Amino acid sequence: MAAITITSDDAWQIQPNGQPLRGTIHVPGDKSISHRALMLGALATGTTYIQGLLVGDDTCSTAACFRELGATISDLNSDLVTVEGIGSGRLKEPLDVLNAGNSGTTMRLLLGILAAQTGRFFTLTGDASLRSRPMGRVVQPLTQMGAQIWGRDGHRRAPLAVLGQALKPITYTSPIASAQVKSAILLAALPTEGTTILREPYRSRDHSERMLQAFGAQLTVEPEEATVELTGPCQLSGQTVIVPGDISSAAFWLVAASITPGSELLLTNVGVNPTRTGILDALWNMGADITLENERMATGEPVADLRVRSTQLQGTTISGALIPRLIDEIPILAVAAAFATGTTQIRDAAELRVKESDRLAAIATQLQHLGATVTEISDGLDITGGTPLYGNALESYGDHRMAMSLAIAALNAKGSSRIHQASAAAVSYPNFVTTLQHIA
Numbered sequence: 001m002a003a004i005t006i007t008s009d010d011a012w013q014i015q016p017n018g019q020p021l022r023g024t025i026h027v028p029g030d031k032s033i034s035h036r037a038l039m040l041g042a043l044a045t046g047t048t049y050i051q052g053l054l055v056g057d058d059t060c061s062t063a064a065c066f067r068e069l070g071a072t073i074s075d076l077n078s079d080l081v082t083v084e085g086i087g088s089g090r091l092k093e094p095l096d097v098l099n100a101g102n103s104g105t106t107m108r109l110l111l112g113i114l115a116a117q118t119g120r121f122f123t124l125t126g127d128a129s130l131r132s133r134p135m136g137r138v139v140q141p142l143t144q145m146g147a148q149i150w151g152r153d154g155h156r157r158a159p160l161a162v163l164g165q166a167l168k169p170i171t172y173t174s175p176i177a178s179a180q181v182k183s184a185i186l187l188a189a190l191p192t193e194g195t196t197i198l199r200e201p202y203r204s205r206d207h208s209e210r211m212l213q214a215f216g217a218q219l220t221v222e223p224e225e226a227t228v229e230l231t232g233p234c235q236l237s238g239q240t241v242i243v244p245g246d247i248s249s250a251a252f253w254l255v256a257a258s259i260t261p262g263s264e265l266l267l268t269n270v271g272v273n274p275t276r277t278g279i280l281d282a283l284w285n286m287g288a289d290i291t292l293e294n295e296r297m298a299t300g301e302p303v304a305d306l307r308v309r310s311t312q313l314q315g316t317t318i319s320g321a322l323i324p325r326l327i328d329e330i331p332i333l334a335v336a337a338a339f340a341t342g343t344t345q346i347r348d349a350a351e352l353r354v355k356e357s358d359r360l361a362a363i364a365t366q367l368q369h370l371g372a373t374v375t376e377i378s379d380g381l382d383i384t385g386g387t388p389l390y391g392n393a394l395e396s397y398g399d400h401r402m403a404m405s406l407a408i409a410a411l412n413a414k415g416s417s418r419i420h421q422a423s424a425a426a427v428s429y430p431n432f433v434t435t436l437q438h439i440a
């Protein structure tokens, strides 16, 4: 029997079949890099060619917004997507509200771009989850640059309105390590005369920096200081971008194969940018058997094939500078911890409370429903693993990473489970079910 089936009420029925997971998986394109390739392509002059773009709900939202803003973007499902750019300060005033759907990256990066489109007016919204997420973290530094942004809840939540201005450069120390905050400011600085300097408490993912440099921006990075400087105005020119597979999507299989006895999976063409490989470090600390093969570079990003074999995991501590390097992988790491011997402590992760769902509360309650020993604290979790889990009715809260994390946990529980609102997985991994049916 297939281990996973889709039901008519938007749920996944999981029936553990005791089989090891075996095979080769091509994970979908990196979501962060895909958003940025579409955005920089639209802001550049000339044509950008994108190979391996993620066609998920979030990147479709980005493409739809940039089409409204005047970019010509070819069919996203073709092997090579083309973007005819319009120039960094030259976006069109759209006729209607821009809809970022479920995507925080789309909304926050767009705010930076739109703030600098002098004299044009934009309105932005998203789904119920996105409208509840904090936007003040980008509105505040952009306002310091001279941006005019209005919105609900004291200009901190969508729907938001932006009247583009000629901005001024700033020196900004971000209170949080956030690639979305950093990228919004860098994108606002692109058409702005002068040098913008940005410092973070810890380094967040650096895909924007790498891609901006490839597109011709004048940008310098001090990795030790977690500081970036961009001098504008910058004229970007269209490039070819090869998008590697998403390590955040690979994470589900790294954990699934680690905890399912007898498993061996090869995950090909996965992005292993050091600002994203916290999941590998955490799993290695837990004793996982993961090796990197065929390491190479693809348009400025390190890539490798990952081989993972099952092993008994042990508890670990995940905190501090490691958190931004695995921020989206904490739900699936919590699943790994529930199958590890000993206690795993996750700290400094309060940011998870303002993702697509409150991921600390969500994973704690759902793992408890499976019988796991989990304590939720304000900025993390304590998980004591190693005891059997039992299938149950589970809730994804419409959060893609929750749905997929729970599927991996349920596969290793005793008895069947049903995961509600499971189609949310299409936000970042539309083929998740097909892939699982193929390997399980």
Ligand SMILES: O=C(O)C1=C[C@@H](OP(=O)(O)O)[C@@H](O)[C@H](O)C1
Binding pocket: 031, 032, 033, 105, 177, 178, 179, 180, 181, 183, 204, 205, 327, 328
């Ligand atoms: O810049 C990006 O592409 C992302 C940055 C992270 O968010 P924060 O910048 O809010 O930490 C991450 O959680 C999100 O999935 C994608």
Ligand SMILES: C=C(OP(=O)(O)O)C(=O)O
Binding pocket: 031, 058, 102, 103, 104, 105, 106, 328, 355, 356, 401, 428
């Ligand atoms: C947090 C995420 O994305 P975003 O912030 O773009 O909605 C995610 O993909 O886990």
